[in-house]
Structure formats: structure tokens, C-alpha cells
Amino acid sequence: MMTANEVRESYKKFFETKGHKIVASAPMVIKDDPTLMFTNAGMNQWKDIILGTKDPGKDVRRVDSQKCLRVSGKHNDLEEVGHDTYHHTMFEMLGNWSFGDYFKEGAIDYAWEYLVDVLHLNPEDLYVTVFEGSPEENLSRDDEAARFWGKHVPADHIINGNKHDNFWEMGDTGPCGPCSEIHVDSRTPEEKAQVPGRELVNKDNPQVIEIWNIVFMQYNRKADGSLEPLPMHVIDTGMGFERLVRMLQGKHSNYDTDIFQPIIKEIERLTGLKYEDAHGDSRTQTNIDVAMRVVADHLRAVAFSIADGQLPSNAKAGYVIRRILRRAVRYAYTFLNRKEAFMYKLVPVLVQEMGAAYPELPAQQELIARVMKEEEDSFLRTLDKGINLLNGDMDELKAHGKTELDGAAAFRLFDTYGFPLDLTELICRENGYTVDGKGFDEEMEKQKARARNAAVVENGDWEVVKEGEQEFVGYDYTEYECHILRYRKVTQKKNTFFELVLDHTPFYGEMGGQVGDTGVLVSADETVEVIDTKRENNQSIHIVKQLPKDIRADFMACVDIDKRDGSAANHTATHLLDYALKQVLGDHVEQKGSYVSADTLRFDFSHFQKVTDEELRQVERIVNDMIRQDFPLDEHRDTPLEEAKALGAIALFGEKYGDKVRVVRFGPSCEFCGGIHAKSTGRIGFFKIIGESSVAAGIRRIEALTGKACEEAIYALQDTLTDVRALFNNAKDLKGVVGKYIEEHDAMKKDIEKFRAQTVERLKDELVKRVKLMNGVQVVRAVIEMEPSAAKDLVFKIREALPENLLCVIGSKAHEKPMLSVMLSDDMVKGHSLNAGQMIREAAKLIQGGGGGQPHYAQAGGKNIDGLNAAVDKVIELAAL
Ligand code: SER
Numbered sequence: 001m002m003t004a005n006e007v008r009e010s011y012k013k014f015f016e017t018k019g020h021k022i023v024a025s026a027p028m029v030i031k032d033d034p035t036l037m038f039t040n041a042g043m044n045q046w047k048d049i050i051l052g053t054k055d056p057g058k059d060v061r062r063v064d065s066q067k068c069l070r071v072s073g074k075h076n077d078l079e080e081v082g083h084d085t086y087h088h089t090m091f092e093m094l095g096n097w098s099f100g101d102y103f104k105e106g107a108i109d110y111a112w113e114y115l116v117d118v119l120h121l122n123p124e125d126l127y128v129t130v131f132e133g134s135p136e137e138n139l140s141r142d143d144e145a146a147r148f149w150g151k152h153v154p155a156d157h158i159i160n161g162n163k164h165d166n167f168w169e170m171g172d173t174g175p176c177g178p179c180s181e182i183h184v185d186s187r188t189p190e191e192k193a194q195v196p197g198r199e200l201v202n203k204d205n206p207q208v209i210e211i212w213n214i215v216f217m218q219y220n221r222k223a224d225g226s227l228e229p230l231p232m233h234v235i236d237t238g239m240g241f242e243r244l245v246r247m248l249q250g251k252h253s254n255y256d257t258d259i260f261q262p263i264i265k266e267i268e269r270l271t272g273l274k275y276e277d278a279h280g281d282s283r284t285q286t287n288i289d290v291a292m293r294v295v296a297d298h299l300r301a302v303a304f305s306i307a308d309g310q311l312p313s314n315a316k317a318g319y320v321i322r323r324i325l326r327r328a329v330r331y332a333y334t335f336l337n338r339k340e341a342f343m344y345k346l347v348p349v350l351v352q353e354m355g356a357a358y359p360e361l362p363a364q365q366e367l368i369a370r371v372m373k374e375e376e377d378s379f380l381r382t383l384d385k386g387i388n389l390l391n392g393d394m395d396e397l398k399a400h401g402k403t404e405l406d407g408a409a410a411f412r413l414f415d416t417y418g419f420p421l422d423l424t425e426l427i428c429r430e431n432g433y434t435v436d437g438k439g440f441d442e443e444m445e446k447q448k449a450r451a452r453n454a455a456v457v458e459n460g461d462w463e464v465v466k467e468g469e470q471e472f473v474g475y476d477y478t479e480y481e482c483h484i485l486r487y488r489k490v491t492q493k494k495n496t497f498f499e500l501v502l503d504h505t506p507f508y509g510e511m512g513g514q515v516g517d518t519g520v521l522v523s524a525d526e527t528v529e530v531i532d533t534k535r536e537n538n539q540s541i542h543i544v545k546q547l548p549k550d551i552r553a554d555f556m557a558c559v560d561i562d563k564r565d566g567s568a569a570n571h572t573a574t575h576l577l578d579y580a581l582k583q584v585l586g587d588h589v590e591q592k593g594s595y596v597s598a599d600t601l602r603f604d605f606s607h608f609q610k611v612t613d614e615e616l617r618q619v620e621r622i623v624n625d626m627i628r629q630d631f632p633l634d635e636h637r638d639t640p641l642e643e644a645k646a647l648g649a650i651a652l653f654g655e656k657y658g659d660k661v662r663v664v665r666f667g668p669s670c671e672f673c674g675g676i677h678a679k680s681t682g683r684i685g686f687f688k689i690i691g692e693s694s695v696a697a698g699i700r701r702i703e704a705l706t707g708k709a710c711e712e713a714i715y716a717l718q719d720t721l722t723d724v725r726a727l728f729n730n731a732k733d734l735k736g737v738v739g740k741y742i743e744e745h746d747a748m749k750k751d752i753e754k755f756r757a758q759t760v761e762r763l764k765d766e767l768v769k770r771v772k773l774m775n776g777v778q779v780v781r782a783v784i785e786m787e788p789s790a791a792k793d794l795v796f797k798i799r800e801a802l803p804e805n806l807l808c809v810i811g812s813k814a815h816e817k818p819m820l821s822v823m824l825s826d827d828m829v830k831g832h833s834l835n836a837g838q839m840i841r842e843a844a845k846l847i848q849g850g851g852g853g854q855p856h857y858a859q860a861g862g863k864n865i866d867g868l869n870a871a872v873d874k875v876i877e878l879a880a881l
Helices: 004-017 042-050 104-118 143-150 189-194 241-248 261-271 287-307 316-335 343-354 365-399 407-417 421-430 437-453 561-585 613-628 641-646 707-727 734-769 788-801 826-831 836-847 865-879
Strands: 061-069 090-099 126-131 158-161 167-169 174-185 208-221 227-240 457-459 479-482 484-492 495-502 519-522 527-536 539-544 555-559 591-596 601-606 634-640 660-666 669-672 687-696 699-706 772-774 777-785 806-814 817-824 850-853 857-861
Touching: 004 061, 004 090, 004 104, 004 241, 042 061, 042 090, 042 174, 042 208, 042 227, 061 287, 090 104, 090 241, 090 287, 104 143, 104 174, 104 208, 104 227, 126 143, 143 158, 143 174, 167 208, 174 227, 208 241, 227 241, 261 287, 261 343, 287 316, 287 343, 287 365, 316 343, 316 365, 316 421, 343 365, 365 407, 365 421, 407 421, 407 437, 421 437, 561 591, 561 601, 561 613, 561 660, 561 669, 561 687, 561 699, 561 707, 613 687, 634 641, 641 660, 687 707, 699 707, 707 734, 734 777, 734 788, 777 865, 788 806, 788 817, 788 857, 806 865, 817 826, 817 836, 817 865, 836 850, 836 857, 836 865
Parallel strands: 126 158, 777 806
Antiparallel strands: 061 090, 090 227, 126 174, 167 174, 174 208, 208 227, 457 484, 479 555, 484 495, 495 539, 519 527, 519 555, 527 539, 591 601, 601 699, 634 660, 660 669, 687 699, 772 777, 806 817, 817 857, 850 857
């Protein structure tokens, strides 16, 4: 039996023998595409080739195994995962590609040869689907595909499929086309004899499932919904790796293959529970099995995301990852009885199983486990809070004799504490209550409507002014002649602006942490301001408030040079910082994010404790040394990937690199980088760290300044110092003088405290002497100048001196503020049923204040100092002695 790793290799090797180049998986987390957060199909990384905006070069046939995540957007499997045995969040997609080379017949023949001749699947178990056509889209049935399949399978194994199943689209817009799916019937011979496989295709039968989708990319779906033919025909195939392995290993469930079993075994070991291999149909499914599948699946998604540089967070992709992790924690909490973080303990086994194929896992194992544990801990705390809240809600229900929790309460738990309805229902059920599910749905709808109203960006279609591709000239120029190729209108919360693509541009689009350029487009008749530049599909997108009047004019594109120089210097400084951190802290330091603007820089990196002041100073010294050495920018554009690695250039996990990369060197610092840099390190001027902090478990952040910003910061620092020195009579030995002041200050504080204690003691003696007896109660009454804390000490001391039959009321004044303190001995509370807290609430009205406390002692502050005497008398009156 082939192992999973062998299957992956055999696929790549087969297509290699058919002239395909083996290429690497792109990162699973997508960084520079506003339309997609995660790779959801193998074709994502080839989107610009498919759309015709990038030349595929000589490698028009390619093959790979792509890490994918389907949890948001058009292709979203999240809620299915765990409940059946063949859906996943993260999965691997085996793909072969033809960019304008072979088309339907070639793709069908190769697929057949691989499945039947190489993997020896039984042709009788294979069914294929073809697109039945769609009159409203004006598309006819894919007779061609049917004809080519006819060479391999009998007619009753070819099934028509509708637009939902057989017309593949990447998202709401983008490349698309009819597709043919291959389904495998893996039921027993008896089952097959009862119902023919063709009747179960696409019917959610867990044993008759799709393994391979072959898309004939022919169209581009535009924002207005229309289809436009693509410049060339493309073959995009996607085979579900986990499903294929399951077929080949003769298992009923993906989770029974060697991809998942080691993880499940470890879950069993850690929980002491058993995975019973329920088949994922509702009859035999147990919650424990579901929970184990959820955890095994989500572990992979979360670990691979962190390895790709995407940490769980509250926004966008980070939030999706957080939700996946929380879903796993929830299932483990409820059904595996895990009340403490435990998923992170599964990281070693995952690394052992997948580390060879994906080196980003072992390289970052410690970071992955730390981040996971921190997230688990924090969500478990939230769960606890939510459960307390729910307990409170249930107590309320009980008090009012009700049995149903209302929808708004259930929704609040969902919204604030991440409790999905089923968890709330489960806890309520265990306690004999039900939940108003309909009310919950209504609240959910209301929230969705609110979100829809806040919907942010609407992109229009690109209007083509001139055919052609953009060339980026910004590494060499800050001004360049250009023309507009295309533009589109964008509406964001009622604001409208336009995005332009130019044929030549010196404008750098925001990427790799470096902000986009700003500047102007100048023609003979007008000047248009470029307020920002973004990056999309490897192109600079220039943002302008208004379209130029003459869209076809010759323009000069001019970058704002001051800003550009600032961000270039800061970007170069991050490279030097990265180098210095590795020198000082060690090779485990790996860049985890950065932000570089004209004014400041921020650099996030993996490191497991606080960087000490000494280490920071060492880092600063190394960077400043490199600045003084004035290393020139040594740039290698279009370096083949392997050559760049051989140069020792630092690549980042989770970044997408093409076959050719740009390498940027400054002396000993050497990195893969597409950013804009200073011409030499000397241009940075000076480097100063202004902050070191933690971003997440195992990730630190350094904030720093360079050049002019540094200069200004130093002036500001000096000004402060000058001002402070002036306060101390321009003392030469400022440190010594301030030290002495602090010493004196501390000594005076002690004296004052002593003096205050003596005063309190003296006052106590005096007041105790002046005590008045009223109906056998010892009443102490006084109005005095005194700090609130001293007044508190005083009443406690009086109680010590007169522990019985005591009513003590002190009105004190300090800094023009009145304060009322009431103290009762215990027998007064019990015997006379007096309550200091209640009395003070009433009396404090006279000083326009409020307060309260316990039955025997209470304090209240107020605003009206003139009412203090009356307030003191009021307390005595209320005691009604
Ligand atoms: N793009 C198709 C899919 O994802 C085939 O790779 O199913």
C-alpha cells in the first residue's frame, strides 16, 4: 500500500514525465490580494497568468501540491468539517496545469492514465460529470468533454451536471469555466449491486465522492456578472489529496489514512478516550468522533497558518484563524472534556508526519506551539466567563419560573463569548432549559443586516484605455513618462475614487510592510494627485480622487521624493536590524511582520523572552556601525531562486517567491526583497530603538526611528533634559542632585506619615475623653481638618478604644472637600439594628455626596463643605438614640 508521501510524489513524477515542471506550493495565507485571504484552490497562484496579465514563459506545463484553506468566501466548508469524513479546512490539492498548451482532450487522457494505469483504480468504479449547459448564461452542454471521456468510459458513466457542480468559479469575479469531475464509488460489491453508482454521484454519499476536478478555464467573470473570454485556454486540475489517499489505502474515511491517524492516536492518548471510527453518517456518529476529527483537522489549518506568518487576531485573515482554533477548543471542551489547553500538545506529531514535505513546520515548531497555547488559554478563559454569565441567566430563569432562554441572551453569548448556539443549547439542556433558537436567528439576521449596511468597498470593472502590461521602473527612477492602461471606479462608504494602472510606473505599491508611494501625474494640461499606491496581482494600482480630464494624455509620473527617501531608508534599516538581531539574539530570530513608512519603522520577530536593554543597545551599535560603514546597495534582480538561496539570502516563510527573485545586499545583510531601498546604508544617518514590546506569544516588536526623525527625537530629548536641569538650578551633576531630592522626598514622606499618625493618636485621645453618653450610647462627634485616609484611621482607632456602645461620626475636610465617616461598634449593629451604610447614604445628601459601606463602617465624600456639620448631626439624628 502506498503511503501518503509516496502518493504525493508519484503524482508529481507522473506529470513530470509528461513534460510538466514540478513547482512549489504557494503560501496558504495570501498577503497581497484584496479579493482573497487564503489560497482556496491550486490555481490562485496562477491567476495573473490565466487572466493574461503575466506571461507564463517557457513553463506552460506545471504540476504541484498546493496547501489550501476553505473557510471563508465562496468556497467555505468550515461547518461540515468533522461531521463527515471527507471535508477539511486545510487540505492539499494536487494540480496539473496547461497554460495555452493541451486542453480538454489532453487533460482527460492524462487524468485517466494516471488513475487507471499508474494507481490501478478500477475503471468500473469511476464516474465522470460534464457541464449540462446554462441557457441564462448562453452556454451549451460541454459535448466536447463528453466525447473525450467517451474514449475511456461507457456512456452510462458520463453524467450531466449543473452550473453549481460543473461550472467552476474562483470567486464572485475572476477566471472560470466548465469542469469535469471524477467520482469514485468505493462501496462494497453488494451495495453496488443494489444501487448503481451513477445514481449516487453528487448525492452526499460518503462512499461515492468526487476526487478530481478538471476545469477548462475559458472565461473571466466580471463584476457586472457577465462572462468575457480569456486570452488563452487553460487547464486547471485539482485533486483532493486526502480523498485520493483514502481510496488508495482502502479506507472509508480520510481520517483513517496515515495522514490523520497519527494525530488521532495522539488525541486518544492525551484524552484517554477512544476514536470509534464512526463513518460520519448520522446513524453511527458519536460526538467524541466528531470532536476528534475537528481537532485533527483544525490543528493542521492553524499550524500551517502560523507557519505562513498569519497569527490569530481580531481582523481579517487572523480572525478566521482564531475562529478555526476556537471551534476546535469548543469541541474539545464539550466532547473531549479538555478544560485546559491541549491542541498545542499535538504539534510535535504533526511536525513529525508532515515536516519532511513542509519544512516551514519543523523550523517554527516552538513558535507554533506557543502561539496555539496562548490562544487556547485565552479562549478557555472567555469560555469560563461565558459559562458564568449563562449560569446567571439560568438562575434568573429559575427565579421567574421560566424554562426558555431568550434569543437575545443566546446571541449575546455567541457574539461576545464565541458560544455557538449548539453549545448554549447543550449547557441549557443539561440544566433542564431550552433556548429560543428562532429568536437567536433573528438577532443573527439583524447583525448581518448591520454588517451589510456597513459594507465597505465596491469595485467597478476595469475600463481598458489601452492594451498592454505594466512595467515597474521604480527601482531606477522616481519620474517616468507613462500612459493610463486601465482604470476603475471604487466606492468606499460613500467616498468615490479611482484606481489607475499605468504602462510604466515608478510608484511602489504597498507591499512587504513598506507603504505605497504618493506623488502626482502631470500632463501638459493638468496635475492629478496620487494619494496612495496599492499592489494587486503584482501591479501598482494608483489611487486618485478624480480621473484626469484627458485619460489618453501623455503623463509624467512623479513620486514624492522626500517620502520615498524616508521609507527607503527605514526599509534598509529593517534589514540591518534583522541582521543585528540574529547576531545578538541568535538564528531563531525570524521576521514575522514589518511596517515601514517615511517616519517610522516597526519590526516583529520570533523570540521567546523580552529583549533586555543591554541587548537592545548592542543591536543599536551594530546597526549604527553598518550605517557608518556606508555599505552600498548591492541588488540582484531576476536571480534564479536556487542561486539566491546559495548566496545565503534570507527568505521568509509564508512569502510567495517566483522562479526569479530579487536579492538585496548591504554588506553582510542579504535578503530576498522586492522593496525600495536607500542607495547606501550611510543615507540612513542614524538608528535609534524607541520601543520593545510583545505582540503575541513568542513574538516581539521593535519600533525604531532613523535619520531626520531620530535627529528630532534627540532634540526633543535634549530639550526635556535642559528643562529639567533648569528646574534644578542648572545643576552640573543632575543625576546626583535628583537622587538627593528623591532621598529627601522619601524621608519627608516618612516624617509626614509619622506626624499624621501622632495627630490621629492625639485626636483619638481627645475625642475619647469628650465622648457623650446618649441613652447609654457613647457618641463621638467631631468636625476637623483631615485627609480622608487619616479620618479612616481615626474612626478605627476610636472603635479600638471604645469597642462597645459606640456611635462615632467624623466630618473631615481636606483640599476644600468634605468627607463623612461613620463607625459603629458591633453591638450597635446587632442590638440596635443600625446600619452605617444606610445612614450615611441619607446624611451624605447634605454635603451633595454619596457613598456607602458596611453596616459597621461607611465613608462618603461630597461637594458641599458647608453642609458638613448638618450631615454629622443628621447621622446622630438618624440613629434615634
Ligand atoms: N480550480 C479547481 C478546484 O479548485 C480545480 O483545481 O476545484
